[in-house]
Amino acid sequence: MKTEITAAAANKKTLDDLAVGLCALTVVGVSATAATPFWPTAWGQAPSIGVVVLAAGLAVFIALHSLYWWRSLDEAAREAHKWAWWWGGNLGFVAGGAAVVLAAVAGVDLLPARVPHTEAALIALGVVAAFAAQAVGYGLAWCAWWIARR
Template sequence: MNVETKTTNAKNHMDALTVGLCTLTVVGAGATAAMPFWPQQLGNAPSIGVVVLAAGLAVFLALHTYYWWRDLDEAAKEAHKWAWWWGGNIGFIVGAAVFLTAALAGVDILPAPIPHTDAALIAAGFIAAFAAQAVGYGIAWCGWWIARQ
């Protein structure tokens, strides 16, 4: 398979995914009925449209990532794998240390408008961990390419 055919196939896949996501967006905006069988402990039920749109977006992102990864060359794949392993892990460790130090020092981690509940603290911890991994990944990815130029 030559490069032109490979690029055309990837573009066709992405075009089909985009049309599918647009269709899900229209359906999601139109379906306003609440989700049936929603547990009361979780609060108000989201609309069926929101659930359909979220599921469609998850599938779209998974397929998009698959086609994107398949079309990368070996050097780019190696840069991403190396950066995610080293940068993501080191970023997570450093971010966790900073988050833990701030929490133990009594720093108010959550902004004032957010209610200080267990769920909000868990969400803040998740976001902090992901952000630390993403920053570490970005630094490591740039470092990998700079070292090989």
Template sequence: MSDLPPKRRRPLSYMSLLGLSVLVGLGLGGSVALIEAVGGEASRPLQAIALGVGVSLGMAICLIWWRNADEAVREAHKWAWYWGGSAGIGLVMILFALSSWNLIEVNVPPYGDGPNGLLLSGIAVTLGAQLVGYLIAWAAWWLRHR
């Protein structure tokens, strides 16, 4: 046995994780662009693999950040995602219903050609509404708990 105290694990700082996230994003974007430029039959599977690796690294960074976050930060994010994200989904559901009943006209430009473009546009609108709801709820939580 050693008489030395056990080494304490130093958590990565917020700025370190932010920088790591930027590097992962740049690496992912660069690799996908390089694969696209080279082209070939294997380009789509290689891009899918690059995306999977990038998302996995992003999730690992999020996990490290979450483990280092204090209780107030965790609570703010959980509350904001639950209420803000739910409000965003609710807004999209209302728009969908009103548009289906021909009470309003929703003109979202398609993101790409064909049915896939419309599907991607719907996903973008839904995620955008959730993000806006989250940001509003997150700000409200912090303003109430100051």
């Protein structure tokens, strides 16, 4: 029992340290305004170095936070998440993909009128639609898993 309490305290300290690091990266991100060097002109206007640092730091923070969060879960919660992601995420992806294809075949315009209808916008729409469908499927499957085991 004492080992679990010690591990939980160490885990919380690590997450607190990560949060402080993210706060420091936020300060750097908003204060560094110089353009990113070596940015290809074909990609458009270069973002500031601060934005790049902040985005990279946020990605590392999310990855590490997810790792520590996953380690803190018990076996039942891990199984619920794995099952929900496999079944809900996959079935949501299939259903969402089918809905987008059917909408495209039917000629439904899925982009708002103010958004330019470019290839990049359509690709972004596809990515967002796929993620949203997976997230909805995951949420439904996660709830179903816990309801079935009540």
